[in-house]
Amino acid sequence: MTLSFLEAVPFLAEFAGATIVVKYGGHAMTSPELRSGFAADMVALHRAGLRPVVVHGGGPQISAMLDRVGIASEFTGGLRVTSPEAMEIVRMVLIGQVGSDVVAEINKQGGPTAVGLSGADGGLLTAVRRPAYVDGLPVDIGQVGDAGAVDPSIVTTLLDAGHIPVISTVAPDADGSPHNLNADTAAAAVAIALGARKLIVLTDVAGLYADWPDTDSLISRLSAEELAKLLPDLSAGMVPKMEACLRAVQGGVPAAHVVDGRVPHSTLLEIFTHDGFGTMVTP
Numbered sequence: 001m002t003l004s005f006l007e008a009v010p011f012l013a014e015f016a017g018a019t020i021v022v023k024y025g026g027h028a029m030t031s032p033e034l035r036s037g038f039a040a041d042m043v044a045l046h047r048a049g050l051r052p053v054v055v056h057g058g059g060p061q062i063s064a065m066l067d068r069v070g071i072a073s074e075f076t077g078g079l080r081v082t083s084p085e086a087m088e089i090v091r092m093v094l095i096g097q098v099g100s101d102v103v104a105e106i107n108k109q110g111g112p113t114a115v116g117l118s119g120a121d122g123g124l125l126t127a128v129r130r131p132a133y134v135d136g137l138p139v140d141i142g143q144v145g146d147a148g149a150v151d152p153s154i155v156t157t158l159l160d161a162g163h164i165p166v167i168s169t170v171a172p173d174a175d176g177s178p179h180n181l182n183a184d185t186a187a188a189a190v191a192i193a194l195g196a197r198k199l200i201v202l203t204d205v206a207g208l209y210a211d212w213p214d215t216d217s218l219i220s221r222l223s224a225e226e227l228a229k230l231l232p233d234l235s236a237g238m239v240p241k242m243e244a245c246l247r248a249v250q251g252g253v254p255a256a257h258v259v260d261g262r263v264p265h266s267t268l269l270e271i272f273t274h275d276g277f278g279t280m281v282t283p
């Protein structure tokens with residue numbers, strides 16, 4: 001797929017001034033080319049008059065660091081079981097490493113500057129501890145939270161000042177204790193609170209497959225109702241991702257997309273082409 005200026009013109013008008021929340025998954029940032037390409041796309045969106053907000057993940061990067069320091073880690077229902085020791089690593093990797101790398105990469109482009117924040121900054125996110133669900137039953141997975149209250153005013157302030165906000169999904173609960181939020185879940189909550197026009201989730205597959213791993217079964221478009229029916233049969237990383245898309249469109253975001261972040265300019269292709277890219281979920 002290619003980007004054509006003539007094809008893009010109507011979309012430039014349609015999305016002028018629109019807030020777009022882009023969830024940048026840990027699997028879509030695994031090479032220097034992917035990281036600089038992503039940063040260039042965020043700057044391009046900003047220069048085109050949109051208001052991009054980045055919510056980043058870092059699951060593989062957290063797993064690598066937990067491995068290095070010898071802390072065992074496992075996922076239940078697509079969520080990391082997070083002990084107090086693991087929480088320290090999650091915080092260090094998401095805020096100190098991945099988030100600050102994304103900010104630096106955007107700033108290297110020499111355009112609008114990025115500003116990194118975590119859930120604590122400006123009271124952006126308050127976590128509510130949550131279990132995972134296995135066969136419909138709740139299982140305690142430690143310091144893992146859902147996005148409870150969201151106060152997007154610090155993000156709006158940064159957008160109004162011409163910055164690209166970059167959000168790391170670590171947030172305190174009501175008592176101030178840090179929690180690990182799945183980045184897809186947090187991105188949906190932020191998109192709803194900001195009244196975003198789109199949530200775009202970048203990952204390492206072409207989109208949602210009806211019959212994973214059959215690559216002929218890519219779904220290009222589905223409604224919230226159709227997605228709700230599919231959800232119980234989904235596995236692994238796709239569960240929080242598709243739950244997030246469902247939550248976003250049910251919360252007033254007009255469209256949520258899962259796109260392949262390994263493809264150069266996938267975000268721009270999604271926004272500025274007729275056919276779009278990946279899987280689109282609509283209300």
Ligand SMILES: Nc1ncnc2c1ncn2[C@@H]1O[C@H](COP(=O)(O)OP(=O)(O)O)[C@@H](O)[C@H]1O
Nearest residue numbers: 025026027203204205207208209212235237238
């Ligand atoms: N139905 C499905 N369609 C697409 N991918 C799926 C599906 N079921 C499971 N997956 C897996 O989910 C992965 C994406 O989730 P995850 O690894 O958490 O990515 P990220 O780090 O980008 O959040 C894909 O690489 C794929 O292996």
Ligand SMILES: CC(=O)N[C@@H](CCC(=O)OP(=O)(O)O)C(=O)O
Nearest residue numbers: 025026057058059079080182183
């Ligand atoms: C609770 C939970 O699972 N948190 C995630 C947070 C990072 C994340 O979501 O990263 P990706 O988007 O790259 O998967 C984790 O610890 O891996």
